Amino acid sequence: MTMSEVKVIVRRNRPGTKGAEFCKWPEEPFEEMDSTLAVQQWIQQTIRRDPSNITAILTPPETQDEEVWKYEHLRQFCMELNGLAVKLQSECFPETCNQMTATEQWIFLCAAHKSPKECPAIDYTRHTLDGAACLLNSNKYFPSRVSIRESSLGKLGSVCRRVYRIFSHAYFHHKTLFDDFEASSHLCRRFTSFVMKYNLMSRDNLIVPNMEDGATDAPPAVTETASTPTTTTTTTKVTPVTGNTTESEA
Amino acid sequence: MRYPGNEEGGTAGSAGGTGNGPGGNKEDSKPRYSIPGILHFIQHEWARFEMERASWELERAELQARIAFLQGERKGQENLKNDLVRRIKMLEYALKQERAKYHKLKFGTDPSNELGKPPDLEPEPPELQTAAGSDEPISSQVSWRQGRQLLRQYLQEIGYTDTIIDVRSNRVRSLLGLEAPEQQAQQENGGSNSENKRPVAEQPRRVPKKSLAEAMMMEAESAVMANFDFLSGGMDVDDDDDMADDLDDVDDDIKQSKRKSRGIADEVDAETEEVLNEFSFLGAEEASAADKTDEWSYSGARADDVSLGELAQLTVNNDADMNMDVTLDKEAFRKTWMAKYTLRSHFDSVRALAFHPVEPVLITASEDHTLKMWNLQKTVSAKKNASLDVEPLYTFRQHSGPVMCLVMSSSGEHVYSASLDGTINAWKVPDCNIDPYDSYDPSILVRTMNDHTDAVHGLSLHSQKSHLLSCSADGTVRLWDPTSKSPLIDTFSSPNDGIPTAVDFVRDEPSHMAVAYNSQVVIYDLESKKQIVRFECDSIGAVNRVVCHPTLSLTVTAHDDRHIRFWDNSTGKMLHAMVAHLDAVTSLALDPHGLYLLSGSHDCSVRVWNVESKQCLQEMTAHRKKFDEAIHDVAFHPSKPFIASAGADGLAKVYV
Numbered sequence: 089m090t091m092s093e094v095k096v097i098v099r100r101n102r103p104g105t106k107g108a109e110f111c112k113w114p115e116e117p118f119e120e121m122d123s124t125l126a127v128q129q130w131i132q133q134t135i136r137r138d139p140s141n142i143t144a145i146l147t148p149p150e151t152q153d154e155e156v157w158k159y160e161h162l163r164q165f166c167m168e169l170n171g172l173a174v175k176l177q178s179e180c181f182p183e184t185c186n187q188m189t190a191t192e193q194w195i196f197l198c199a200a201h202k203s204p205k206e207c208p209a210i211d212y213t214r215h216t217l218d219g220a221a222c223l224l225n226s227n228k229y230f231p232s233r234v235s236i237r238e239s240s241l242g243k244l245g246s247v248c249r250r251v252y253r254i255f256s257h258a259y260f261h262h263k264t265l266f267d268d269f270e271a272s273s274h275l276c277r278r279f280t281s282f283v284m285k286y287n288l289m290s291r292d293n294l295i296v297p298n299m300e301d302g303a304t305d306a307p308p309a310v311t312e313t314a315s316t317p318t319t320t321t322t323t324t325k326v327t328p329v330t331g332n333t334t335e336s337e338a
Numbered sequence: 339m340r341y342p343g344n345e346e347g348g349t350a351g352s353a354g355g356t357g358n359g360p361g362g363n364k365e366d367s368k369p370r371y372s373i374p375g376i377l378h379f380i381q382h383e384w385a386r387f388e389m390e391r392a393s394w395e396l397e398r399a400e401l402q403a404r405i406a407f408l409q410g411e412r413k414g415q416e417n418l419k420n421d422l423v424r425r426i427k428m429l430e431y432a433l434k435q436e437r438a439k440y441h442k443l444k445f446g447t448d449p450s451n452e453l454g455k456p457p458d459l460e461p462e463p464p465e466l467q468t469a470a471g472s473d474e475p476i477s478s479q480v481s482w483r484q485g486r487q488l489l490r491q492y493l494q495e496i497g498y499t500d501t502i503i504d505v506r507s508n509r510v511r512s513l514l515g516l517e518a519p520e521q522q523a524q525q526e527n528g529g530s531n532s533e534n535k536r537p538v539a540e541q542p543r544r545v546p547k548k549s550l551a552e553a554m555m556m557e558a559e560s561a562v563m564a565n566f567d568f569l570s571g572g573m574d575v576d577d578d579d580d581m582a583d584d585l586d587d588v589d590d591d592i593k594q595s596k597r598k599s600r601g602i603a604d605e606v607d608a609e610t611e612e613v614l615n616e617f618s619f620l621g622a623e624e625a626s627a628a629d630k631t632d633e634w635s636y637s638g639a640r641a642d643d644v645s646l647g648e649l650a651q652l653t654v655n656n657d658a659d660m661n662m663d664v665t666l667d668k669e670a671f672r673k674t675w676m677a678k679y680t681l682r683s684h685f686d687s688v689r690a691l692a693f694h695p696v697e698p699v700l701i702t703a704s705e706d707h708t709l710k711m712w713n714l715q716k717t718v719s720a721k722k723n724a725s726l727d728v729e730p731l732y733t734f735r736q737h738s739g740p741v742m743c744l745v746m747s748s749s750g751e752h753v754y755s756a757s758l759d760g761t762i763n764a765w766k767v768p769d770c771n772i773d774p775y776d777s778y779d780p781s782i783l784v785r786t787m788n789d790h791t792d793a794v795h796g797l798s799l800h801s802q803k804s805h806l807l808s809c810s811a812d813g814t815v816r817l818w819d820p821t822s823k824s825p826l827i828d829t830f831s832s833p834n835d836g837i838p839t840a841v842d843f844v845r846d847e848p849s850h851m852a853v854a855y856n857s858q859v860v861i862y863d864l865e866s867k868k869q870i871v872r873f874e875c876d877s878i879g880a881v882n883r884v885v886c887h888p889t890l891s892l893t894v895t896a897h898d899d900r901h902i903r904f905w906d907n908s909t910g911k912m913l914h915a916m917v918a919h920l921d922a923v924t925s926l927a928l929d930p931h932g933l934y935l936l937s938g939s940h941d942c943s944v945r946v947w948n949v950e951s952k953q954c955l956q957e958m959t960a961h962r963k964k965f966d967e968a969i970h971d972v973a974f975h976p977s978k979p980f981i982a983s984a985g986a987d988g989l990a991k992v993y994v
């Protein structure tokens with residue numbers, strides 16, 4: 089639209105760009121980002137600078153609308169969780185993980201189906217990410233990326249709860265894989281800080297240990313199944329399925 | 339609503355608890371405008387208005403066409419009326435003269451001589467015979483005044499005027515009836531009418547190549563349509579000489595149409611002649627002869643100004659009535675692509691897309707590391723906008739970096755994608771009615787080829803063989819046979835030229851490939867690995883995309899310097915260069931017949947070009963910018979009237 093703008097720096101990945109040079113352009117100050125995708129640009133730019141600097145990544149620019157900020161972060165999380173899903177595809181098989189579990193107390197039902205289903209962990213992972221992609225891109229709930237409808241805000245929390253189970257499954261059942269992924273992405277730590285900062289999940293549900301900001305650099309503890317803060321006496325409890333994605337799409 | 343109470347509370351708490359921000363609740367957040375927000379709102383509104391305006395214009399065009407049709411009909415009726423009035427006057431005159439003769443001679447000639455004629459000439463209307471019979475006694479007894487009176491009466495009584503009108507208009511209609519379906523189809527082809535998809539689908543196929551002008555003659559009308567298409571096309575960006583040639587072509591076609599319509603005019607004349615003959619029994623021999631010639635020229639003129647007059651201007655239709663709307667609404671004849679489907683589900687820029695060869699299915703590849711398959715028949719809901727949302731049917735996950743490019747096999751069975759991390763994946767295309775939440779099938783991923791050591795930016799698939807070309811930032815172009823055990827067939831590199839940026843098989847000589855380097859384009863022989871021709875180009879902008887024409891020895895390149903250039907593969911000479919966009923041209927696509935070219939640019943727009951004339955037929959503003967990128971890819975459906983664009987805003991759009 090504004091073709092008159094004179095730019096010295098053109099932030100573009102031309103064909104032929106080496107992988108290492110991808111998006112390696114000078115950072116753009118937030119005030120100068122005139123795109124409707126400014127928040128996404130900003131978040132990605134900060135992550136590229138240093139993915140381990142969670143405080144910086146989660147600190148919004150001064151004038152930023154908080155709902156959009158949360159929404160764009162959640163998009164980014166779901167996008168990066170794809171990396172974990174790809175890793176899980178090579179290790180998490182229906183034969184070994186025929187249910188979505190973290191600790192033994194819970195079996196999570198997959199909300200992507202018309203009636204919630206006990207999907208194997210890998211399907212749960214894929215379905216949840218697919219469902220989240222549809223929901224977060226839904227023209228009905230999130231028609232704009234610069235203002236979020238009040239009525240759609242509740243969706244953010246439910247997406248957070250569901251995708252968190254992917255972290256927890258990986259942590260409790262595919263520890264090496266999880267550590268590997270976490271070491272390069274710092275994603276679970278960032279996610280934990282994010283949901284705590286914005287109260288998107290209750291603390292009780294954050295079952296992957298040592299992910300809170302206070303315990304940043306402590307090596308991840310060994311699997312502590314006993315430390316889960318569930319109060320149930322039954323060994324298996326099915327979580328109430330919260331907001332069926334398919335349904336909410338309709 | 340379905341959340342457990344405590345969590346609901348948590349969410350609510352978050353909304354309230356974060357009130358220390360610039361605004362914690364919605365009352366506060368209302369007046370908090372941000373520049374991007376306002377811009378977005380304006381853009382959004384603008385897009386909406388544009389969309390509404392487009393649909394209103396469509397409606398207006400339709401109504402205008404209707405008005406024109408009705409006006410044309412009215413005009414036709416008036417002409418007919420004038421015609422008949424004139425005839426009546428002439429007959430009256432003839433009768434008058436006859437009566438005068440009678441009076442002079444005081445002796446009657448035998449009228450049966452003349453009356454005998456009409457029945458064998460024209461057995462059709464029975465009224466004629468009875469009327470003729472009743473005319474017999476009259477003729478011998480009354481004055482011309484009475485005769486005139488009687489004639490009028492006679493015409494009124496038997497309603498012959500109406501009969502003539504009916505017969506004629508039916509005749510005209512049946513004549514048109516022969517033409518009508520075709521014209522209808524063409525109108526929809528050319529027009530912005532999107533209801534009827536079939537004819538539109540056929541348009542690119544039906545329009546013959548301009549270079550084969552003879553073939554075109556066969557389908558003069560559809561060719562005229564095609565020509566017309568670009569003649570009325572929007573932007574006139576370049577000033578090339580080819581335009582003149584095209585105009586010549588059009589002229590030829592006009593002549594064709596004229597000839598055709600002349601045929602109809604002749605038939606119409608025959609018709610008037612019949613009518614004349616019907617009347618001729620009333621008049622004297624010589625008067626009738628005189629009338630006849632008179633009428634002939636008259637009716638010829640009539641046909642001319644009703645049909646040919648319009649045709650001469652418009653060249654499209656043969657019929658007066660149908661012509662009118664063309665006059666009023668030239669633009670309606672242009673095929674106008676309209677954004678119909680929005681494909682939203684990617685979290686980041688869509689880098690590439692490819693259509694299924696036959697199904698209304700496409701696959702997109704994104705910087706969010708995934709590919710998604712979409713079936714355009716599975717839309718979510720038609721919202722207030724004309725645009726429909728489609729939800730993806732399948733998400734391909736395996737790449738661990740942004741997916742940069744993809745191609746689909748001509749059988750529609752496989753899709754190949756390549757990523758920034760240098761891997762190329764071969765995938766099976768899932769069934770296009772797959773349940774999006776089916777269980778994970780690892781066999782969808784057929785194989786991974788990771789010989790490239792750096793980002794792969796371009797792929798090209800051989801039209802017949804299952805050979806694949808890839809170009810990478812590691813400086814190599816590789817040829818693969820993804821079906822073979824060891825898929826890598828060959829590796830090409832040209833250290834002097836540096837990193838290849840784009841690659842394509844030369845379609846009319848499939849053992850050749852065209853490789854673009856920073857600002858060089860070279861055609862190699864794949865077997866001998868020898869350079870065949872190097873395009874002669876000094877100081878051209880970096881090449882972002884290379885596409886080879888499906889049948890001609892022609893290569894089209896998209897450049898960073900906003901140009902699209904056309905090259906002759908055999909000589910390496912540049913045939914044409916044009917500033918095609920306001921910013922870097924990123925992507926090109928040729929339709930399967932090589933008649934139309936699509937280009938996408940970081941100026942946010944997609945343009946449709948006529949390959950022959952190099953005319954821009956349409957421009958569509960399609961995507962929003964992310965950093966300085968806007969559109970990464972464009973595509974034609976190989977067999978259906980769909981085009982698509984892939985945007986840095988994470989959306990893909992499909993136009994019909």
Ligand SMILES: [Zn+2]
Pocket residue numbers: 179180181184185209210257261262
């Ligand atoms: Zn598992």
Ligand SMILES: [Zn+2]
Pocket residue numbers: 198199200201205207211212215775
């Ligand atoms: Zn499921």
